[in-house]
Amino acid sequence: AKETGRNRFQFFTEDMNRKIDERLRLQSRLQRALQRGEFIVHYQPKVDLPSGRICGAEALLRWHPLGEEAVPPSKFIGLAEETGLIVPIGDWVMRAACAQSKEWEAHGLPAISIAVNCSPRQLLDPDFIERMHALLEETDIDPGRLEIEVTEGTIMQHPEEAIAILARMKELGLKLSVDDFGTGYSSLSYLKRFPIDRLKIDQSFVRDLPDDRDDAAIVEAVASLARSLGLRVTAEGVETAAQAEFLRQHCNDEAQGYYFSKPLPAADFAALLRAGAVA
Numbered sequence: 001a002k003e004t005g006r007n008r009f010q011f012f013t014e015d016m017n018r019k020i021d022e023r024l025r026l027q028s029r030l031q032r033a034l035q036r037g038e039f040i041v042h043y044q045p046k047v048d049l050p051s052g053r054i055c056g057a058e059a060l061l062r063w064h065p066l067g068e069e070a071v072p073p074s075k076f077i078g079l080a081e082e083t084g085l086i087v088p089i090g091d092w093v094m095r096a097a098c099a100q101s102k103e104w105e106a107h108g109l110p111a112i113s114i115a116v117n118c119s120p121r122q123l124l125d126p127d128f129i130e131r132m133h134a135l136l137e138e139t140d141i142d143p144g145r146l147e148i149e150v151t152e153g154t155i156m157q158h159p160e161e162a163i164a165i166l167a168r169m170k171e172l173g174l175k176l177s178v179d180d181f182g183t184g185y186s187s188l189s190y191l192k193r194f195p196i197d198r199l200k201i202d203q204s205f206v207r208d209l210p211d212d213r214d215d216a217a218i219v220e221a222v223a224s225l226a227r228s229l230g231l232r233v234t235a236e237g238v239e240t241a242a243q244a245e246f247l248r249q250h251c252n253d254e255a256q257g258y259y260f261s262k263p264l265p266a267a268d269f270a271a272l273l274r275a276g277a278v279a
């Protein structure tokens with residue numbers, strides 16, 4: 001039994017060491033990624049359900065390390081957050097998305113809103129508001145067409161602080177969305193204090209629509225709650241015509257998902273936007 005214990009411990013430490021090595025390697029690659037120009041932004045259409053037209057885009061970060069396979073956000077956003085690298089990376093995404101939006105506008109494409117994700121470290125960074133302000137001046141983008149997506153979890157880490165920062169973002173004229181709504185732990189008493197414009201219903205509630213009665217009830221309830229609070233709604237992760245139809249009937253606001261389009265490189269997104277409707 002002693003032998004087994006030691007072996008098991010050895011396996012455990014080897015495994016730990018390998019994980020730590022991998023992490024350090026990833027971290028040093030991530031540190032160089034910005035200056036090497038390895039990031040790009042993809043854009044996923046958001047569709048206005050009543051008209052079927054593209055009304056917005058969510059900017060989603062993509063990392064293609066030189067000479068290596070692409071690394072998905074799930075593999076590096078967490079590490080970027082822990083190390084604080086998400087602050088400069090997030091600034092870069094924000095600037096890239098605003099510049100892209102300006103370029104589409106200059107090319108005479110339909111005016112849409114651009115949504116950018118904002119992590120806890122970014123939101124709570126002491127200079128965040130100042131940098132947002134500078135970015136708006138510099139890129140000359142209409143702040144009302146820039147939407148910042150923040151998860152419930154992000155807000156609830158430091159609710160009072162976060163609410164104050166969100167309020168200052170509203171003063172800048174920005175639009176605010178609560179991402180992954182329903183997966184965090186914010187109580188309704190907090191929700192009514194969030195100075196937000198929109199709830200994004202998490203894809204876990206959309207996945208089994210329209211057959212799952214619980215999910216159907218939850219989506220209807222969120223839509224009705226949003227209506228009562230004067231908030232708009234976006235349903236995420238719409239993959240089927242049946243899901244889109246359910247949402248059209250019970251929420252009829254905005255939707256996003258593979259059924260309409262995957263996140264696309266900027267040029268492909270522009271082509272789709274020029275063409276108009278997606279479904």
Ligand code: C2E
Nearest residue numbers: 060061073077093117118119237238239256257258259263
């Ligand atoms: P998120 O903000 O909830 O973004 C939605 C994710 O769902 C994206 O994954 C998108 O590609 C995926 N998705 C869209 N439609 C569908 C669908 O119909 N079915 C399914 N199964 N998935 C769909 P992605 O691009 O891998 O991003 C994952 C997460 O990484 C994002 O979740 C967000 O939390 C984070 N992230 C991505 N870009 C950024 C960024 O620029 N900054 C920060 N802070 N986080 C980012």
Ligand code: CA
Nearest residue numbers: 058117149179
């Ligand atoms: Ca998002």
Ligand code: CA
Nearest residue numbers: 179180200236
């Ligand atoms: Ca989401």
Ligand code: CA
Nearest residue numbers: 179180202203
């Ligand atoms: Ca998510």
